[in-house]
Amino acid sequence: MGSKRNSKTFILLFLGLLSAFGPFVMDMYLPTLPAMSGYFRTTSSMVQLGLTTSMAGLAAGQLFFGPLSDKYGRRPVLLVALMLFLLSTAGCIFSENILQFIALRFLQGVSGAGGVVLSRSIAADKYSARELAGVLAVIGGINGVATVAAPIAGSFLADASGWQGIFWSLFLLGTILLAGSFRMEESHPAGLRASVRWNDILRNFGLVLRNRQYLAYTLQYGFTMGVLFVNIASAPFIMQEHYGLSAMQFSLCFGANAIAMAIASTVAVKLPTMKDALHIGSNGMLWLSFAWLAALSQGCSFWIYETLVFALLSMAGITFTASNTLAMECERENAGVASALLGTAGFAVGGIMSPLVGLGNILFSTGTLFIFSSFLALLCTHYALSSQGFIRSHILEELRQAAKKISALPRQNSK
Numbered sequence: 001m002g003s004k005r006n007s008k009t010f011i012l013l014f015l016g017l018l019s020a021f022g023p024f025v026m027d028m029y030l031p032t033l034p035a036m037s038g039y040f041r042t043t044s045s046m047v048q049l050g051l052t053t054s055m056a057g058l059a060a061g062q063l064f065f066g067p068l069s070d071k072y073g074r075r076p077v078l079l080v081a082l083m084l085f086l087l088s089t090a091g092c093i094f095s096e097n098i099l100q101f102i103a104l105r106f107l108q109g110v111s112g113a114g115g116v117v118l119s120r121s122i123a124a125d126k127y128s129a130r131e132l133a134g135v136l137a138v139i140g141g142i143n144g145v146a147t148v149a150a151p152i153a154g155s156f157l158a159d160a161s162g163w164q165g166i167f168w169s170l171f172l173l174g175t176i177l178l179a180g181s182f183r184m185e186e187s188h189p190a191g192l193r194a195s196v197r198w199n200d201i202l203r204n205f206g207l208v209l210r211n212r213q214y215l216a217y218t219l220q221y222g223f224t225m226g227v228l229f230v231n232i233a234s235a236p237f238i239m240q241e242h243y244g245l246s247a248m249q250f251s252l253c254f255g256a257n258a259i260a261m262a263i264a265s266t267v268a269v270k271l272p273t274m275k276d277a278l279h280i281g282s283n284g285m286l287w288l289s290f291a292w293l294a295a296l297s298q299g300c301s302f303w304i305y306e307t308l309v310f311a312l313l314s315m316a317g318i319t320f321t322a323s324n325t326l327a328m329e330c331e332r333e334n335a336g337v338a339s340a341l342l343g344t345a346g347f348a349v350g351g352i353m354s355p356l357v358g359l360g361n362i363l364f365s366t367g368t369l370f371i372f373s374s375f376l377a378l379l380c381t382h383y384a385l386s387s388q389g390f391i392r393s394h395i396l397e398e399l400r401q402a403a404k405k406i407s408a409l410p411r412q413n414s415k
Helices: 008-019 021-027 030-040 044-072 074-093 098-126 129-183 198-209 212-242 247-270 274-297 302-330 332-356 362-386 390-414
Strands: none
Touching: 008 021, 008 098, 008 129, 021 044, 021 098, 021 129, 030 044, 030 129, 044 074, 044 098, 044 198, 044 332, 074 098, 074 129, 098 129, 098 302, 098 332, 129 247, 129 302, 198 332, 212 247, 212 274, 212 302, 212 332, 212 362, 247 274, 247 302, 274 302, 274 362, 302 332, 302 362, 332 362
């Protein structure tokens, strides 16, 4: 009966929408910030605090809901998170002043984090190895599209119904997911759940963090998220102010880059192993970051810029699937805690990197941050893979192939 109710199509769609909670909660209302300043009769910086608190809530909430789901099960924790999301979203709509709105945005971020963290935990419960990679690729693709689609969707809704209309849309999304949660069967049986004692939760955090393999994959994911957030923060200014694109042209290019990342997430599954995908994606990000900075420093055309961003985000999409899969495979027994730390790392690094884009010349600062984030991501990749012998065996295999070709040359000449 469970398999009939929870088909793979339903699971993919449901988990994909859960993972999209983060970007939609965080970015969807960005186009309405000026209008909200007037509505609440306050400064733009006060309104922007709602963005900061929602990001903090998304990071903190994952650390809260992930471990709870390891103890009490995924379904009941998800139901609580979604109900809390509906209440906080309604509170945002009817806020009487900016301080109420800011506080409720934090609560909205915390509750929205439940969906983000549980999307990975449920996937790890239900699937393993290559099948898990395929599911996480779809989830990552949807999340990547949502990250850049949220502000675009928000701008259309803002024109039609103002900032309240955006929050009503979030309320509708939460209602749909709440209905889906009642249909979703528990993926973490009672016999596998952790002890209810808080001491054991802290111990599980310690156990997961002491897993160096997991930690390396998680940091790699975090620094790759840094690349994504730097692009999100810089692209509007570079495309519209530096290259003079209209708002519609910017939206189309932004959307195309999101689709590239989503497609690349699924391409990763076609590679021989997830380790190969991580190796290719991490190296590709660093070299493309150098190319991006060199090209922009020479005043390249818009299409060279767009091609490089398209390729850079494609490499990021490949590593998202690989790092998520490898990290969750490392800590299957503590999937809730592992997913929480993984998601928190992404939002933490992204939150730190985004404001740095505005320091000095935006072209130079963006390129430098691309290189910095990509370099650290590659270091984490090399640490994780070399400790498993992957890098060494990869190089040895290449040397063996080269030796075969060289040894074949004299025989071919003697003929």
